[in-house]
Amino acid sequence: MSVRMPSNFGRLGAQESALDLLGHEILAEKAAALGRAGQRVEETLAKLRENGEGEHRNRLLKAAAEAVHGYFIQRELCGLRKHDAVIREYNIPRAVLVRLGAS
Template sequence: MSVRPPSNLGNASVSEVLFDALGHEILAEKASALGRAGERAATCLARLRAHDGADGQRPATDSRRRELLKDAAEAVYAFFIQRELCGLRRHDAVIRELGIPREVLARLGAK
């Protein structure tokens, strides 16, 4: 849905209503994008965990694991960027909730 104000807008109250509708639509899209990014990050992290298995064995030469690690890092990075665009600057709670491994965070430049 797109909202375009009329060209002969003379009434301030109408423009405020249109602005609120547009602002509401923008916020809804931000929230939707944040949800999609979070789902993608959770999915990539789950794939990485499933590949590692219950015992957590990680062969150093496993190319599939390197690919999954790269995908997880990219998804988490995109999720963090989307969170910051929504004004959410602290990621500590999300890191704990999703159980993001240090190995993934290290690829993002975190220590």
């Protein structure tokens, strides 16, 4: 399926302007999604630290690993490939990273 610009964007400058607006909106949504994913990581890691001992540990580890995995994917979609600084900043436990396949 091909997409065609509306006829009211007939001038080349207007087309470029419309594409710039779309690109800007896409970047804003990527940034917002990254922020939401980071917030979820913070929340799940806080729950893990507060209640991480005992019978709920496996459930909390799984939730934290899923949140971290989603955050890493969102970072990579934004072009951020290295996660070392994020791991240190969020103080992501080794038990969570092991569930992601990191050693």
